Amino acid sequence: MAESTDTDALVLSDDPLHPANHICELCAKFYTLGWVTGTGGGTSIRHGDKIYIAPSGVQKELMRPTDMFVMDFASKSYVRKPQTHKPSACTPLFLAAFTRGAGCCIHTHSQWAVLVTLLVERDFGKDACFEIEEIEQIKGIPRGRGKTGNLGYFERLRIPIIENTAHEEDLTESLEAAMEKYPDTYAVLVRRHGIYVWGDNVHKAKTQCESIDYILQLAVQMKQLGLPWTK
Numbered sequence: 001m002a003e004s005t006d007t008d009a010l011v012l013s014d015d016p017l018h019p020a021n022h023i024c025e026l027c028a029k030f031y032t033l034g035w036v037t038g039t040g041g042g043t044s045i046r047h048g049d050k051i052y053i054a055p056s057g058v059q060k061e062l063m064r065p066t067d068m069f070v071m072d073f074a075s076k077s078y079v080r081k082p083q084t085h086k087p088s089a090c091t092p093l094f095l096a097a098f099t100r101g102a103g104c105c106i107h108t109h110s111q112w113a114v115l116v117t118l119l120v121e122r123d124f125g126k127d128a129c130f131e132i133e134e135i136e137q138i139k140g141i142p143r144g145r146g147k148t149g150n151l152g153y154f155e156r157l158r159i160p161i162i163e164n165t166a167h168e169e170d171l172t173e174s175l176e177a178a179m180e181k182y183p184d185t186y187a188v189l190v191r192r193h194g195i196y197v198w199g200d201n202v203h204k205a206k207t208q209c210e211s212i213d214y215i216l217q218l219a220v221q222m223k224q225l226g227l228p229w230t231k
């Protein structure tokens with residue numbers, strides 16, 4: 001095999017919280033939620049000066065630590081590149097989050113995320129964000145980078161939406177533009193595609209992704225019942 005074994009030390013560890021192990025475990029869990037079905041979606045973790053990234057086109061629930069790509073964050077060059085896999089097309093999007101201080105970025109193809117982008121377009125137009133308030137689970141989302149605490153029950157959660165492109169990597173420019181326009185956001189929805197959620201560390205990114213997905217599912221069901229998202 002062309003893959004060099006000397007880089008295996010970067011991904012082989014008995015520690016379940018080592019990023020190569022942690023990404024595999026998280027993706028297996030995300031698969032059961034329908035977030036990474038059919039090889040879609042992905043997860044990336046920043047570990048010191050290294051970025052660990054799940055490969056493209058693999059069944060995310062069956063990955064092994066040795067499937068992981070590892071990139072040097074400063075030089076943006078791969079220090080481990082399994083020859084058997086293609087690098088993730090999400091890589092430049094994950095890097096956009098890490099450049100802004102994230103420790104972990106999760107990309108899902110959640111059907112709730114897709115449906116919410118369609119509902120926002122139909123009811124509020126293409127330029128609108130998803131907005132919701134007075135839902136308890138909003139308290140699982142931080143108020144914004146450099147701000148203390150999470151959103152309060154009476155505060156409004158606002159998630160920008162960008163348009164999908166034919167190729168995942170072509171989303172980078174509009175994702176970065178949304179991050180600049182909404183510096184407090186920890187998530188960006190992609191129309192007819194899914195969502196990118198990031199956090200200061202793995203624990204926070206996972207918590208935020210779960211809280212947001214719960215809210216998106218609730219939002220779809222509220223629409224079905226004719227209930228408004230905001231007062």
Ligand SMILES: [Zn+2]
Pocket residue numbers: 040041107108109168193194
């Ligand atoms: Zn995707």
